[in-house]
Amino acid sequence: MNPTEIKKISFVSGPGIPLKGNDLDTDRIIPARYLKCVTFDKLGEYLFYDVRFNENGSKKEHTLNEKKYEGATIMVVNRNFGCGSSREHAPQSLLRYGIKALIGESFAEIFSDNCTALGLPLVTAKKEDIENLMNFVEDDPVCEIKIDLEKLEVTYGDFSILVQQPAQMRKALIEGSWNSTGELLSSLKEIHLVKSKLPYLNKFNF
Amino acid sequence: MGKTLLDKIWELHRVRTLPNGKDQIFIGLHLIHEVTSPQAFQMIREEKLKVLFPQNTFATVDHIVPTDDQSRPLKDPLAEEMLVALENNTNESGIKFFDFKTVKQGIVHVIGPELGITQPGMTIACGDSHTSTHGAFGSLAFGIGTTQIKDLLATQTLALSKPKIRKISVKGKLGIGVYAKDVILAIIQKLGVNGGIGFCYEYSGEAIQNFNMEERMTICNMTIEGGARMGYINPDDTTFNYLSEKEFAPKGEEFKRAVSWWKAIVSEPNAKYDDTVELDGSKIEPMVTWGINPGQAIGISKTLPDLKSLNSNERETAKEAYEHMGFESGKPLKGIPINVAFIGSCTNSRISDLREAAKIAKGRKVAAGVKALVVPGSQQVQKAAENEGLDKIFEEAGFEWREAGCSMCLAMNPDKLKGRELCASSSNRNFKGRQGSATGRTILMSPAMVAAAAIQGSLTDVREFL
Numbered sequence: 042m043n044p045t046e047i048k049k050i051s052f053v054s055g056p057g058i059p060l061k062g063n064d065l066d067t068d069r070i071i072p073a074r075y076l077k078c079v080t081f082d083k084l085g086e087y088l089f090y091d092v093r094f095n096e097n098g099s100k101k102e103h104t105l106n107e108k109k110y111e112g113a114t115i116m117v118v119n120r121n122f123g124c125g126s127s128r129e130h131a132p133q134s135l136l137r138y139g140i141k142a143l144i145g146e147s148f149a150e151i152f153s154d155n156c157t158a159l160g161l162p163l164v165t166a167k168k169e170d171i172e173n174l175m176n177f178v179e180d181d182p183v184c185e186i187k188i189d190l191e192k193l194e195v196t197y198g199d200f201s202i203l204v205q206q207p208a209q210m211r212k213a214l215i216e217g218s219w220n221s222t223g224e225l226l227s228s229l230k231e232i233h234l235v236k237s238k239l240p241y242l243n244k245f246n247f
Numbered sequence: 248m249g250k251t252l253l254d255k256i257w258e259l260h261r262v263r264t265l266p267n268g269k270d271q272i273f274i275g276l277h278l279i280h281e282v283t284s285p286q287a288f289q290m291i292r293e294e295k296l297k298v299l300f301p302q303n304t305f306a307t308v309d310h311i312v313p314t315d316d317q318s319r320p321l322k323d324p325l326a327e328e329m330l331v332a333l334e335n336n337t338n339e340s341g342i343k344f345f346d347f348k349t350v351k352q353g354i355v356h357v358i359g360p361e362l363g364i365t366q367p368g369m370t371i372a373c374g375d376s377h378t379s380t381h382g383a384f385g386s387l388a389f390g391i392g393t394t395q396i397k398d399l400l401a402t403q404t405l406a407l408s409k410p411k412i413r414k415i416s417v418k419g420k421l422g423i424g425v426y427a428k429d430v431i432l433a434i435i436q437k438l439g440v441n442g443g444i445g446f447c448y449e450y451s452g453e454a455i456q457n458f459n460m461e462e463r464m465t466i467c468n469m470t471i472e473g474g475a476r477m478g479y480i481n482p483d484d485t486t487f488n489y490l491s492e493k494e495f496a497p498k499g500e501e502f503k504r505a506v507s508w509w510k511a512i513v514s515e516p517n518a519k520y521d522d523t524v525e526l527d528g529s530k531i532e533p534m535v536t537w538g539i540n541p542g543q544a545i546g547i548s549k550t551l552p553d554l555k556s557l558n559s560n561e562r563e564t565a566k567e568a569y570e571h572m573g574f575e576s577g578k579p580l581k582g583i584p585i586n587v588a589f590i591g592s593c594t595n596s597r598i599s600d601l602r603e604a605a606k607i608a609k610g611r612k613v614a615a616g617v618k619a620l621v622v623p624g625s626q627q628v629q630k631a632a633e634n635e636g637l638d639k640i641f642e643e644a645g646f647e648w649r650e651a652g653c654s655m656c657l658a659m660n661p662d663k664l665k666g667r668e669l670c671a672s673s674s675n676r677n678f679k680g681r682q683g684s685a686t687g688r689t690i691l692m693s694p695a696m697v698a699a700a701a702i703q704g705s706l707t708d709v710r711e712f713l
Binding site: 062063064066068069072073074076077078079080081091092096120121124125126127128129130132133147149150151154155158159207208209212213216218220221222224225226228229231232235236238239240241242244245246247 | 266325390393
C-alpha cells in the first residue's frame, strides 16, 4: 500500500451527542453476540444495542435513540471509555454508526490504539469542561462542535476549551501515518535483523 | 541504574523509532482466534499484502465453540462460518491451527502455555485483551485490535508506545481458602479499573513467588481489568520447571542455554520503577464482586459499601451497579441466592483450578435449582481432569461437565444467562450483558468459591467448606 494514500486528519467537526457514564466498556459498546461475523460491515446497527433496544427489538429510552441527536458525529463521553476487551468491533461500530471523533475525560488504552489505527480521533479534556460541553450539547444539539487537532482546541458556540491528545496519536493523524502497515513494512531489512538476533528464535545460541 | 525486564525485552525487540515517535517492535509470537482475525485476513487480501512469518503465528478456536456438541458442521451457522474462515485463512497462509482434531484445541491463553509455545523473554500479541495472561512467564504480552493484527501478519511488528512500569508487591502468606483470583481482585479493587492506564505491571513479593504457574497466569490474566495492557512476573525456577518437557519448549542442551538466557532477562535489583504499590497478602480474604466492573469487589465477610463512603467518580457507577444488581448498601453478599455457577474461562479453567473446585464439590450436591457448569480450558485440561476422575466428582455432585472453550465468560456460544439470573462465575468480567443476557448479573470469584456457592445455593465463604 502507498502511505501517501492515507488521509490527513487535523480538523473534525459536526453536531454532538453526550453519552454519560464512567467506565463504559466494550461489551456495552458492542455486545459479544454481535461479534459473530467475519466482516465489520453491519456493526453500526448494533452500537450500544442492549442499552438502546429491548429484547423484542423495540427502542428503549436512550440518548442514542433521541431524535434530536440524529446525525450527530462527535461523541462526548466521561472517564475510561472503551475499557474491557480488545475488540476493534467497538470503534468499528462507532465509525459505521457515523461517529467521526470522541471527546472524553479519558479512554482505555487498547481502545485508544484501535481508534488511532482507524483514523478515529480521540481527545481528552478536564472533567468540568466535559460536563459543560455535555450540558451545552443537550441544550443545543445542532450546534457544530469543531475539533482542531493542530491547536488542540475544541470550539462550540461562543466557547472554546483546550484538549489533549497523546503526541504520537496526534502526529499520526495530522501527518496521515495512522495506517502504519506501509511504514512498518518499509524497514523489512531491519525486521529480519532483529529476528536473527532473538535467542528464542535462534535455538538460544546467543 | 538497573534495568527492568520490560526495558531489556523492549530494547531487544525494537526495530526502530518511527517518525511519529512510536517504537516499531518485533513480535516473537502471534496468537490468533476466530473472532478478531477474519477481518484482518480480509484486509491483507484487499491491500495485497502477505503473511510475512507464518511460522511465528499459531491459531486456535475458542470463543464461539459450543461446549456440548462440537461435531461439524457446528449447529450455529455463524459460528461454523467463522471456524471455516479460520481454517481457510490458516491453510492459505501456512499457519499452524490447533483445531478439535489435534486434541490440543482450547482457550488461546490456556493452550499457549500448556504447549510450551509461551516462553520467557518473548513479545506476544493476540487480538484478545487477556493476552496479558502470558506475562506470567516473564514475557511482554498484550492484546491488540484487528487492524494491528493486519500489521502483525504483514510485518511481524507493531507500532507501540513503551509503557511506564509499576511494581506491585504482594507480601506475606495467603490464608487458607484465599487464591490467586482473590489477590488480583484485591489489587484491582485497590488501584481501580483505570488505575493501570499507561502502565505495565510487574508483580512480585512472597505471595506471588509462592504461586505456581497457573496461579501466576490468573494474576497476569486480569491485569487488563485494572487498565494495564500488560503485566509480568520475572521468570524463576517455577517457570523453568513448568516449561521443561513441554511440547514446544527447547529440549536438552538447548533448554540449558534457554534457562541461562531466561535468568539474564529478569529485572535487576536496582531497577527504576515509575511507581510501586504494596499489599499485605495475609490480609486478603476470599473476594467477590458486587457491581458491574471488576474493581467493585469486597471480601466475602464485608457488607456492601455505603455510596457516601465512595469518591464522586466511583459513586455514579456504584449507584448504577446497585440498580443493575438489585443490591443495597450495608447488606452482606453472603446468603444471596444464585441461579447459575460457572467454572471456566482463560482466568480459571486450568487443571489446578478444577482440582480446587473438585475438593469442594467432592461428596456434596449442587443445590436444587442451580445450574452448574464446569468448562475446562482446553482439550488437554479436559483429558487430564478425566484421567484424575475430576469429571466424575463434578458429575456426581450435579455439575455439568463440558468440552473446552470460552463458554459463559462472554456467551458467544450457546452457554448464556437468561433474564436476570445471578451467576457465581470464575471468569474475569462482570460487565452488564457480559454473560449473554442484558439484564443478567455476574459475581466474580475464585473457582473454589464458585463451587461452594453452587453447593450452598447462595453466595458463601469457601473457608467454611475447607
